[in-house]
Amino acid sequence: MLQHEHMFTKDFLRYLPDNLHVYEAFESEAFKVIQEGFEHYSARTIVHFLRHHSALIESDNGGWKINNNHSPYLARLFDLMHPEHVGLWEYRETKAAA
Secondary structure, eight states: OGGGGGGSOHHHHHHGGGGHHHHHHHHHHHHHHHHTTOSSOOHHHHHHHHHHHHHHHTTTTTSOOOOGGGHHHHHHHHHHHOGGGTTSSOOOOOOTTO
């Protein structure tokens, strides 16, 4: 991923190491979407689902903290890890330099 760090914000790169469980859950949900036959899907929808699901399971601490700004970067990471599924997400121009 280091060779692709220009694709991610510094904030996301700081967030990820302590929140790999969030990426793993995102990845799991993306595979469910693919398995259901979707050719295009919203990364933001998955993030909202993960927030809801984690809030129900971890009600004592309010669930996972996932910044909306991380949605496109979770999707980009998924594409890097699973290039055979590139095209599932639609991207806008990134502000990764920020």
